Amino acid sequence: MNVDIGNALATVASPGISRERLERLDAQVADAHERIEAGMEHAEHGYEALNLPENVDPADIRQAVGPVTDADALITVGIGGSALGAATITDALADESDTEAIYLDNVDPDWVTGHLERIDLENAAINVVSRSGTTAETLANFLVVREAFEDAGVDWTERTIVTTGESGPLRDLSDRHDLPSLKVPDGVPGRFSALSAVGLVAAEVCGHDIDTLLEGAAAERKTLTGSLFDCPAYAYGATSYALDQRGAAINAMMPYAESLETSAEWFAQLWAESLGKDDLGQTPARALGVTDQHSQLQLYRAGPRDKLVTFVVPQEQSDRAIPDTEVDDLAYLGDSTLGELLAAEFEATEASLAAAGRPNVRIELERVDEYELGGFLYGMEAACVLAGELYGVNTFEQPAVEWAKKATRGLLGGGDFEEADAVAEKTELRIER
Numbered sequence: 001m002n003v004d005i006g007n008a009l010a011t012v013a014s015p016g017i018s019r020e021r022l023e024r025l026d027a028q029v030a031d032a033h034e035r036i037e038a039g040m041e042h043a044e045h046g047y048e049a050l051n052l053p054e055n056v057d058p059a060d061i062r063q064a065v066g067p068v069t070d071a072d073a074l075i076t077v078g079i080g081g082s083a084l085g086a087a088t089i090t091d092a093l094a095d096e097s098d099t100e101a102i103y104l105d106n107v108d109p110d111w112v113t114g115h116l117e118r119i120d121l122e123n124a125a126i127n128v129v130s131r132s133g134t135t136a137e138t139l140a141n142f143l144v145v146r147e148a149f150e151d152a153g154v155d156w157t158e159r160t161i162v163t164t165g166e167s168g169p170l171r172d173l174s175d176r177h178d179l180p181s182l183k184v185p186d187g188v189p190g191r192f193s194a195l196s197a198v199g200l201v202a203a204e205v206c207g208h209d210i211d212t213l214l215e216g217a218a219a220e221r222k223t224l225t226g227s228l229f230d231c232p233a234y235a236y237g238a239t240s241y242a243l244d245q246r247g248a249a250i251n252a253m254m255p256y257a258e259s260l261e262t263s264a265e266w267f268a269q270l271w272a273e274s275l276g277k278d279d280l281g282q283t284p285a286r287a288l289g290v291t292d293q294h295s296q297l298q299l300y301r302a303g304p305r306d307k308l309v310t311f312v313v314p315q316e317q318s319d320r321a322i323p324d325t326e327v328d329d330l331a332y333l334g335d336s337t338l339g340e341l342l343a344a345e346f347e348a349t350e351a352s353l354a355a356a357g358r359p360n361v362r363i364e365l366e367r368v369d370e371y372e373l374g375g376f377l378y379g380m381e382a383a384c385v386l387a388g389e390l391y392g393v394n395t396f397e398q399p400a401v402e403w404a405k406k407a408t409r410g411l412l413g414g415g416d417f418e419e420a421d422a423v424a425e426k427t428e429l430r431i432e433r
């Protein structure tokens with residue numbers, strides 16, 4: 001990926017970063033890079049995620065998914081980091097797959113039932129993913145899906161792949177039924193695991209080229225150097241951090257490709273869970289070009305100066321001509337294509353923000369394919385790790401999320417957790433109709 005931070009400079013935007021500040025920031029990046037390299041070298045928790053492109057063996061993944069590559073539908077049961085990386089890849093490349101990728105990452109009963117009633121379960125497969133093997137939503141959904149397979153007369157043990165940690169309830173269940181299983185690599189937090197079996201099983205079942213995904217990531221890894229001026233990932237991480245320090249507390253991720261919409265969800269988890277701690281962090285917002293030009297852009301251009309807009313723009317996309325029309329005022333459209341319209345709208349939006357002095361950054365992908373996606377996922381993870389170093393937070397923990405997990409478990413009678421008591425202590429001020 002390439003990154004253009006020109007519209008984040010103080011000569012264009014406010015908040016913005018001056019050239020002098022960029023130079024000083026680069027010295028901080030050099031120190032942070034040393035720390036990141038040491039973490040990678042010693043396979044420290046979290047930093048190990050940046051070694052994934054070299055450590056993952058695609059042959060293991062291919063072997064595990066062998067029995068289900070004929071599936072018409074793959075039901076991935078997982079949540080957060082155990083769903084969004086895979087969904088980013090398979091949604092981005094969905095046009096090239098005959099397998100429908102479904103993600104059960106919510107426990108809304110109507111929605112889960114709707115999916116299970118719609119799919120032909122005889123030709124479906126299950127991909128259950130949980131790093132901890134204890135996440136209530138995932139385990140509950142898996143039990144529901146398993147039962148639906150049994151009710152349909154399908155032997156779920158022949159149609160299920162498990163990806164989980166070395167031990168835990170899901171590992172026990174997998175061993176008991178002798179299911180094909182893969183391990184979430186040690187030292188890789190869920191939201192940084194897209195380039196492991198966690199993200200690649202679904203990609204492989206859907207027929208995408210996981211070797212090339214890993215090659216794209218490995219190429220991005222080679223760009224990690226001690227200077228933001230040589231490394232697109234660090235340029236993005238450092239710019240986002242510096243803008244946040246100057247008041248851009250919100251980061252609106254706005255891909256200009258329908259197929260990349262899910263990537264903004266993945267980014268939101270990465271950014272929020274990794275950096276949102278110690279009263280610090282930038283709030284990720286999700287937008288989609290061109291659609292949200294007609295809903296959110298007003299706020300981005302004229303609202304509070306508390307936002308960075310991040311565009312993700314594929315340079316090549318397929319195209320379709322706009323037919324000629326009999327209406328004179330619309331004649332200009334007939335000379336164009338949908339792709340040209342999309343490109344023009346992006347350029348106009350980017351320029352409109354710059355003209356109003358609103359900081360924005362452009363991330364360019366050559367196209368939406370396996371290689372570029374691998375590079376994008378890796379690059380954004382590296383950007384996030386760098387930003388975490390600059391903020392001085394522990395990028396790889398999420399104690400605030402764990403709190404709510406314990407409270408939920410306590411409420412369901414899954415143990416004695418003091419966090420559950422807080423639910424009963426809620427302050428009420430009800431206004432009833």
Ligand SMILES: O=P(O)(O)OC[C@H]1O[C@H](O)[C@H](O)[C@@H](O)[C@@H]1O
Nearest residue numbers: 080081082130131132135190401
């Ligand atoms: O993979 P699992 O252990 O099931 O965890 C799934 C998700 O659970 C929690 O909410 C964590 O905060 C996330 O980081 C994680 O991705």
